[in-house]
Amino acid sequence: MVATGSLAYCIICMANHDLDEFRSFNCGHCFCLPCIELMFTNENGSRKAHYDCPGCRARIQRKDEHRIYIEIVDQKKAFVECVVEGLDKMDADSKLISVKKAEGKIKTARDKAEGDQELMIQLYQAILSFKERIIPVFTEIESHHAELAALKLSLAQSQAHVSTLEKQAKRVSVLEREASRLRAELREMDNQREMALGLAESAKDEVMTAREKVDVHVKRASDLEKDKKRMADQLEVHMNAANRNKVKMKALKDQIKTINERLEAKEREVQEAQEASQRHDYSDFNEYDGYELQSSQHPAPSFSRNAHTVNPSHHHRQQHNENTGPSFAFEAMPQPGFEFGGSWGQPLPARGTITKVGVDGKSRIVKAGVTAMKNMVTSTTLAPANVLKKKNANGNALGFPISLDRKGKPIAPVQMGPKHTIRVKY
Numbered sequence: 153m154v155a156t157g158s159l160a161y162c163i164i165c166m167a168n169h170d171l172d173e174f175r176s177f178n179c180g181h182c183f184c185l186p187c188i189e190l191m192f193t194n195e196n197g198s199r200k201a202h203y204d205c206p207g208c209r210a211r212i213q214r215k216d217e218h219r220i221y222i223e224i225v226d227q228k229k230a231f232v233e234c235v236v237e238g239l240d241k242m243d244a245d246s247k248l249i250s251v252k253k254a255e256g257k258i259k260t261a262r263d264k265a266e267g268d269q270e271l272m273i274q275l276y277q278a279i280l281s282f283k284e285r286i287i288p289v290f291t292e293i294e295s296h297h298a299e300l301a302a303l304k305l306s307l308a309q310s311q312a313h314v315s316t317l318e319k320q321a322k323r324v325s326v327l328e329r330e331a332s333r334l335r336a337e338l339r340e341m342d343n344q345r346e347m348a349l350g351l352a353e354s355a356k357d358e359v360m361t362a363r364e365k366v367d368v369h370v371k372r373a374s375d376l377e378k379d380k381k382r383m384a385d386q387l388e389v390h391m392n393a394a395n396r397n398k399v400k401m402k403a404l405k406d407q408i409k410t411i412n413e414r415l416e417a418k419e420r421e422v423q424e425a426q427e428a429s430q431r432h433d434y435s436d437f438n439e440y441d442g443y444e445l446q447s448s449q450h451p452a453p454s455f456s457r458n459a460h461t462v463n464p465s466h467h468h469r470q471q472h473n474e475n476t477g478p479s480f481a482f483e484a485m486p487q488p489g490f491e492f493g494g495s496w497g498q499p500l501p502a503r504g505t506i507t508k509v510g511v512d513g514k515s516r517i518v519k520a521g522v523t524a525m526k527n528m529v530t531s532t533t534l535a536p537a538n539v540l541k542k543k544n545a546n547g548n549a550l551g552f553p554i555s556l557d558r559k560g561k562p563i564a565p566v567q568m569g570p571k572h573t574i575r576v577k578y
């Protein structure tokens with residue numbers, strides 16, 4: 153449809169013509185029909201086949217011309233209709249920038265619709281409609297504000313709650329760490345308990361072993377105690393015996409003392425008798441010249457109980473000599489005053505009749521046979537000094553040169569005679 157009433161401008165004749173009078177060519181330029189008739193007509197009135205476009209100099213031909221079909225719209229009306237359409241579409245979901253721009257657009261539309269009553273009515277109705285639609289939006293916004301405030305309050309409370317929870321969480325975390333630590337400690341303690349139980353078990357075994365050892369030791373100690381008691385008893389018995397022996401010894405000492413006193417009395421008696429005898433019979437002893445006298449100046453056998461030496465020292469002898477005068481060296485010569493009483497050469501006394509007083513002071517009866525024989529032999533034999541070693545207090549030989557058994561028999565071959573010939577002068 154060709155728009156009617158719409159004008160266009162021709163650049164050749166520089167005048168406005170109705171759009172229906174214009175024709176378009178291949179280059180796109182449009183010209184009015186009168187100008188086109190002039191362009192394709194020569195001066196002689198003949199037709200031109202082609203022509204250079206006055207707009208762009210492109211070759212254009214008369215046969216290419218065609219009509220223009222285009223709808224021309226009123227710009228103001230179109231703008232106002234566009235604004236009305238936008239207002240109608242606007243609602244609560246529209247963008248804020250569109251709403252802000254709407255005011256300016258409405259003002260422009262009002263200016264453009266000036267004088268066009270129909271457009272003004274359209275615009276007014278659109279504004280009213282928009283107002284009706286926008287009020288509920290504000291109401292909703294108000295309610296939204298209230299909701300928002302409530303939500304803010306709730307949020308604040310929630311934040312406070314969250315803060316409390318966070319604090320609690322912190323505490324819980326601390327407690328959890330503590331609990332974890334405690335659990336670890338518990339495990340450690342469990343391990344230690346296990347170890348302690350093991351140790352206690354081994355310690356128990358050791359204690360049992362030690363107890364057994366202690367029992368053994370206690371038993372041993374008890375045995376030792378018994379032994380000790382037994383020893384103490386024995387010691388007491390021995391002490392008693394020793395005490396008794398001491399008493400006995402004392403009695404014996406007393407006895408010895410008594411005997412010594414008696415002996416001294418006897419010695420004095422003997423001395424007196426000897427002196428008397430020397431005074432009376434000294435010449436008689438000289439008849440025994442045949443015996444090998446040790447020496448006339450040798451002392452007589454000592455009667456001192458203390459003379460333990462076999463042969464008294466020379467010093468002693470001299471001392472005795474001074475006191476007692478010359479005497480014989482006969483060992484074991486029966487001394488005057490002894491109970492044997494017999495003199496040399498007399499028959500043997502009857503068995504069991506010889507009594508002697510020993511060094512211990514006790515009287516004893518010697519067996520006549522053996523002892524008398526001994527006496528006989530010793531008295532008739534000049535004993536070598538190294539044979540007769542022991543003498544009693546009186547200088548008498550205690551030992552017999554021949555060893556005898558209990559029955560008086562010699563236990564070794566014996567030469568019964570004197571080794572040296574003794575000549576006796578009568």
Ligand SMILES: [Zn+2]
Binds near residue numbers: 163164165185186
């Ligand atoms: Zn023209």
Ligand SMILES: [Zn+2]
Binds near residue numbers: 180
């Ligand atoms: Zn052109």
